[in-house]
Amino acid sequence: MKRIAPAGLLLVLAAVVAPGQVETVKVKIRAILVDRDLNQKPVPFLVVSLKREEGGAATEVKTGLDGTAQAQLPAGQYELSTPKPAELGGKRFSWSLKVAVAGTETQIDLTNDNAKAEEDGGGALRSAAAGDLNELFEKLKNSVVLVHAEAGDGSGFVVDPAGLVVTNNHVVESSNYVAVQFDKKRKVRAQVLATNAEKDVAVLWVNLAAFPEAVTAPILPPGAAANLAVGGRVFTIGNPFGREKVLTTGVISKVDKNAITSDININPGNSGGPLFTGNGQVAGITTAGLRLLASIVPIDYARPLIEDARKKAAVGNAPSAELLPVEPPDYFPxxxxxxxxxxxxxxxxxxxxxxxxxxxxxxxxxxxxxxxxxxxxxxxxxxxxxxxxxxxxxxxxxxxxxxxxxxxxxxxxxxxxxxxxxxxxxxxxxxxxxxxxxxxxxxxxxxxxxxxxxxxxxxxxxxxxxxxxxxxxxxxxxxxxxxxxxxxxxxxxxxxxxxxxxxxxxxxxxxxxxxxxxxxxxxxxxxxx
Incomplete structure (x- = not known):
């Protein structure tokens, strides 16, 4: 196997072809980018075009969720290009290379080193820089809460000053006990106002008088989800395993009507938390699972439930603001x-x-x-x-x-x-x-x-x-x-x-x-x- 060098150096191996036969070579393509935090991010659904210099139609392949693709091509010199760029960290990456396809197998790596990178001027949905992420974390962390229920714990986020909290339905489903914890000392009872089991969304009601520092997480405007793009930077704030709030970053791998797919790591305790776009707007609701890629519920499925909960809260009695016992601050000696x-x-x-x-x-x-x-x-x-x-x-x-x-x-x-x-x-x-x-x-x-x-x-x-x-x-x-x-x-x-x-x-x-x-x-x- 040979590897195409980052600088585009051409390596050509002679091939002996019998008369009347066209030898084909297995071409393996891997697209992977390194973000600002030095995390390797596969580039899924990237269309790669390979056109032989001798002429003929171009061959197009698309990378899978792991950022890889394969093709069988005749040996020769090719022009590799990507019709649409990949987005990561506020930049757009595209590739235009000359490559040699020879031997029995050729490996082509598409990386930061051999890509053309341009700043993304995408406006509201552009990815945040590392400094911006720190600022957004401090700004939004008090919108994220820990949700306690009989089956286990999850995360949630405040979406209305009246005390409405969105989470996953499976976190609170069939539970006679639901509570929301804001920090190490403050936890209150919560009331379930609206649910959608099929979409795994629930809206809770809590008394925010117990936590005046709470902020409302800004939700992506209606219709703005159409601007979400593969490769876009996203992040979440959650309570993994019920511990301190942490920020986790990732990139969007796929967007469709029913789900947003991302490589972001969703641990137990993060389920039900917000998936933020790069500028700090909620695009979806995270769900913990065993899959390599996280499947996020689009926030659009929560909108009717939030409206229904607002109507119920407007005519109901607010839940108690009485503080419930929390875990002791220190472990047993x-x-x-x-x-x-x-x-x-x-x-x-x-x-x-x-x-x-x-x-x-x-x-x-x-x-x-x-x-x-x-x-x-x-x-x-x-x-x-x-x-x-x-x-x-x-x-x-x-x-x-x-x-x-x-x-x-x-x-x-x-x-x-x-x-x-x-x-x-x-x-x-x-x-x-x-x-x-x-x-x-x-x-x-x-x-x-x-x-x-x-x-x-x-x-x-x-x-x-x-x-x-x-x-x-x-x-x-x-x-x-x-x-x-x-x-x-x-x-x-x-x-x-x-x-x-x-x-x-x-x-x-x-x-x-x-x-x-x-x-x-x-x-x-x-x-x-």
Whole structure:
């Protein structure tokens, strides 16, 4: 294989052709550009024309999503050109080269080096320079929010000063709990006003009095989507994996009525966020997935839902601006967890109990950390004894590192029991739960209701229902509550809870487990309130 040099240097190999035969050569074309951030960006749907200098019709090929194309051509000298330019980073790139096609295979690379680059004067939709991106991020980041729901988290963006937020429908679909978080400290309840499941769009309503700094994300004017072009620079602001807001850039790979395709990286937590054009206007709604290229819902599909939501908000009562609990700002102290690796046993009985047709697991950072590494540490101790040692095993570096990533919360996991009278089936399904400290209901930090599957010995799914997981602040479950009561509402009886009083040993263990975190944030040992 030979490669065409960036400067267009011609390399010619002699070929022996039998009389009456025309030898063809496999020509492989790759179009790839490097942006300002030194990211390699394939150029999809680029039409490349190859015309033989000896005459005859030109051959045209179009690159795929990966920026590559192939053709079978007779050997010879060719003029390569691109009828339409590619756009990236505020510039238009076109190619006009002389190339030699010879041998059995010829590779042609179309890059920044051998392209003719011109500044793009495209106006409103031109790509932003790096400095402009920083400015746009600071300007628009307070329009982007984190959306919490029972199935998981996503992103959203404010589209109206009344508190309307656009997100993906799949983020909030069938969820009895929806909340919007603006920053590390402020989270409020949200109300779903309008949805379109087919287009995966939903509009929420929140009370922006809780976040006066919120700004409205400017939406692309009606009809302006027609000006979106392949190669145009785009960016998104999201909360990947529920963490700090970050900016991610990419280029448009394809535009049609139903979707905008881009190479932009959409991580879990970014789903439902805005896709901005280079000048900071929302062109679409991002969706996280496993595909190499992201498929973005055009903003035009959200317009009727936004109008419908505006009408409902105009005559409805605004959601509460009361702040909900958020995750503690710091992780559980790792130096309180890593010593557990040398502990051979832990009495885990206080963490498990039954309540009606449900199994309940109380999860604390020490309990969770110990069980996660119990098997590998037991194996390490056996290996140490076989080697003639005392059985003291050195913890793996991965286990030590893992101690740094535990949230300082108390988790309550509720799983339905199953029975096998005729066929193995779940007895019930989880709907919701309440945890009471005395007469006071504890407000959860996180609320999850997720599918829960039952498998037979062959691994086949034989039944599916729902399990629940709620988390609570580290000072919520206390011996000073007097009584701690768990109420579980099921699918069979959504209005009649199964009530279970949590045992005093469990309450005391939970309180003791979270003591290292409370002490680290108070400077002294804490006592139950």
């Amino acid at each position: 790792p130096d309180a967890l890593s010593p557990l690796l040398q502990q051979e046993k832990m009495d885990t009985r206080p963490y498990y109990f039954d309540a009606g047709e449900f199994h309940v697991i109380i999860i604390t950072p020490p309990m969770n950390y110990f069980l996660r590494h119990a098997e590998e540490m037991a194996a390490a101790r056996k290996a140490a004894k076989r080697a003639g040692g005392t059985g003291q095993a050195k913890p793996p570096a991965s286990a030590i590192e893992d101690a740094q990533d535990y949230l300082a919360v108390v988790g309550v996991r509720v799983e339905p029991k199953y029975g096998a009278l005729l066929r193995v089936r779940f007895k019930n399904g989880f709907q919701r739960m309440r945890l009471l400290c005395g007469d006071k209901e504890l407000t959860p930090v996180e609320q999850r209701r997720t599918p829960f599957e039952l498998h037979n010995q062959r691994g086949k799914t034989v039944d599916t229902t729902y399990a629940g997981y709620y988390s609570f602040l580290p000072d919520g479950v206390s011996p000073q509550c007097g009584s701690v009561v768990l109420q579980i509402f099921s699918e069979k009886e959504p209005d009649q809870p199964v009530t279970h009083t949590v045992g005093p040993e469990t309450v005391a263990r939970v309180w003791a487990d979270l003591e290292p975190y409370r002490r680290a944030h108070s400077g002294a040992e804490t006592k139950p309130q």
